[in-house]
Amino acid sequence: MTLYITLPELADRPGPEELSQVATPRRFHAVDADLLDAMLRGNPLSDWTSEEIEIGAQALDVIVSAVNDAQAYIDGFLQQRGYLPLQQRYGIVTGWARAIARYLLHKDRLGPGEDKDPIVRDYRDAVKFLQLTADGKFSLGQDDPVATPSSGAPQIATSGRTFSLDTLKDF
Secondary structure, eight states: OSSSHHHHHHTTTHHHHHHHHHOOOSSOOHHHHHHHHHHTTTTTOTSOHHHEEEHHHHHHHHHHHHHHHEEEEHHHHHHHHOOSOOSOOOOHHHHHHHHHHHHEEEEEETSOOTOOOOHHHHHHHHHHHHHHHHSSSSHHHHHHHHOOOOSSSSSOOOOOOOSSHHHHHTT
16 A cells, blocks of 8 residues: 655654644643654654653654545545556645645644635645546646546547458459
């Protein structure tokens, strides 16, 4: 199964600071961003206590759950068009997975309103393009496994010739 987004990619963007704030269970203070960054990237954790690592692991579980939910959500759209299983990673799908996972992590976010919230905007854009892809109106890119390339010129298809030299040679 192709992963649409990896944990190190989430460490790059949106980053461990944001992820620690939204993924740490409410009963704890936000996980140290450096600890979460190390966990996301698979780096050694020897600089932190076992209690900090345990809280970090719980935050990491929340992040992994959001990534899995985003993956399933995207699969639902791509299955409609017959894309699955994807044989390679597409940058655009990674962006959609990031937007959806981020939206799921920010489910309790209070902000300027949905119409001005960049997280909600990115999520809605991802869903819009997923629907267009499922409808066959948007391509995953140059290596799209379902897209039918066309030069834009009209295509004409006919049946074979009814009368040819071979069929008329007996007359």
